[in-house]
Amino acid sequence: MVGLIDVVQTLTAPHPLDRYLELVRPTFTLRDLRAEITAVHRSVPGSVTLALRPTRQWRGHLAGQFVQLGVVINGVKHTRCYSPVNSQARSGRHIELTVKAHPNGLVSRYLYHHATPGMVVDLAPAAGVFHLPDPRPDRVLLISGGSGITPVLSMLRTLADENHAGEVVFLHYARSPQVVPHRGELDALARRHANFRIALRYTQHAVEQRAASGPAAPWTCAATVAGVSRFGYDELQRVAPWFADAQTYLCGPPPLMAEVRAVYEAEQLDDRLHTEEFTVTAAPTDSADAEGAVTFSGSGVTAENTGATLLEQAESAGLTPAYGCRMGICLSCTAVRHSGCTRNIRTGGLDSDPDQSIQLCINAPVGDVDVAI
Template sequence: MAGQPALTVTADAGIWKDDEILECCAMVPEAPNVATFSFVSPSGNVFRYLPGQFITLELPVPGGTVWRTYTISSSPSRPLTLAVTVKAQEGSIGTRWMLEHLRPGMKIKATGPAGIFTIQPREQKKYLFISAGSGITPSLSMTTYLYDRGAGTDIVFLHCAKRPSDIICRQRLEMMAARVPELKLYFLVEEDDPYLVWTGLRGRLNQLMIGLIAGDYMERDVYCCGPEPFMNAVREMLIGLGYDMDRYSQETFVAPVKTEEQLPENDDVILDEAAEASVTFATSEITASCSETDTLLAVARANGIVIPSGCTFGVCGTCKTRKISGDVHMVHNGGISEDDIEAGYVLACCSHPIGAVELDA
């Protein structure tokens, strides 16, 4: 097409540096308020980066220039173009400008690439990618890279969205999964789209789903990206399942970091088997010593106290018990409401005592 940059690599092609401008070569709508923008180097240079890294774009919005950071959604295995997939949130300025004004042929400045949320290119591992919303972009880049490499593509890809129409780059992922049996795709939605059939998973992510979707999750490196509350919940689930958190990596798509020193401290609760705790059952007038790794239900049973229970995995809510005092660490799977938690109730099957705890049981 006339006026479009030629996508060819010459023998003397160099590596794109951020002192060179980017030229938009394509804009593809992906979902409501979501689009993928692809860029080329006008000089014919190629792009070199690691899958999962980000780039910062200089956007000439009305009222003054703004700088916005986006994860690169393309793969370094396809070096002719560099792409970002952006989603306009409520109050977005830069991203909204891109959706409404940035088109093929326009040129913008950029800096990068940078970031440490990435896989090691030459390693062959088993992966579990967990994402929500536009946090899908680093997983998309990593998956495309592993797909193109053609070896070691053992991936369980789990993405959570509000509704099926909000799943970003769904067709691209399904195309890859159709050709590589080792790539397993799972989409989890909270709501259906009107007049469209959805036969996939529904609800919110919980520990049970992780075990059902990736039964060998203990053998996989986990990469997670999404809103902060989502990633906090995923960490809690994995810790509760006994996962080795040294193999867990995450990045917020709001403010990715460039170096390990910039990583935020995660206030995770790690239960210690050697830490002493105690549970007092007020109604039964029994106090029992235990470890932080014991559940309240296990302590009750060991001392002849009957707390009704069903699933023993935080789903059914049968073991809901009122906590009179003390702190517990509870990772449930939907079997208790936020109102009950605020009222002091816990699920005995998935709650662990931190220090001294007293129950109405």
């Protein structure tokens, strides 16, 4: 069958067969993985939850992994990475994504404003090393902040579907209760599972007055005064006194990530902390690095080195290299550096070996560099 498809692909050149099949039906593909949006919910301010039905090529995901979603905006396809929030036990022909519309997020804002049932998007197989291990740890601590809730929510739902018998704590930081997606479900999960504890922390806004509804439910733990619930060792002792014996999974904004790492490093528990980042934390730079020129030899373009990442400099030069996450996770922007030295903006490490594959989004040129794009 594969050989026959290859023959047909040759006959339909220069376009792949799927380009013709999509004219009949966008989800009718032989090789390309796509998904149809079947439901859209905007129940949380600034976020949209999408239910998707992928094509037959979908093989599911592990709780915590991400997918690349591609949408066409004004005739140009843009790809971004999002973590499914549904349980991996329910990831057959079903994906659920919760996307926060970031102020400068082209794709996230497009989905928030324009996603509708029936829309077809491009999809890539689930990837990433941030996921629950098998067998499951006896004790699991999940920590998230803001939009970092998505991968750890998938983990929490998976453990619930598996009736995990060990201790589980989910500690989430948000500005206010209103912006926490799936908040009602979090309470319901804790009601059904006596070994689960949900701890919600609100960092910028006062929590709603609870006088009318009576005392807080025993399965929840929420701060009642704005700005008091910062992460620290004492917080860990309150919500998960057994954290030193647990496996911890962390995803959130850089300040929260740094605070958690500091505690785990001080306790010498680095090997028990597993992290996923949605933003790039750049290492300190040296202004002297911004010298020389960047040659994009595949396009015949040369530009003065500004010190920005190679992806940003390529875009400033009018080029459109492929990219996905823009933070060094998805590998979509990998290209060959023919010559010159580059600095990894995440680690600060320098590399000058010729003809090496590098990720454009997390590497900046140090002096003259030639990249094959």
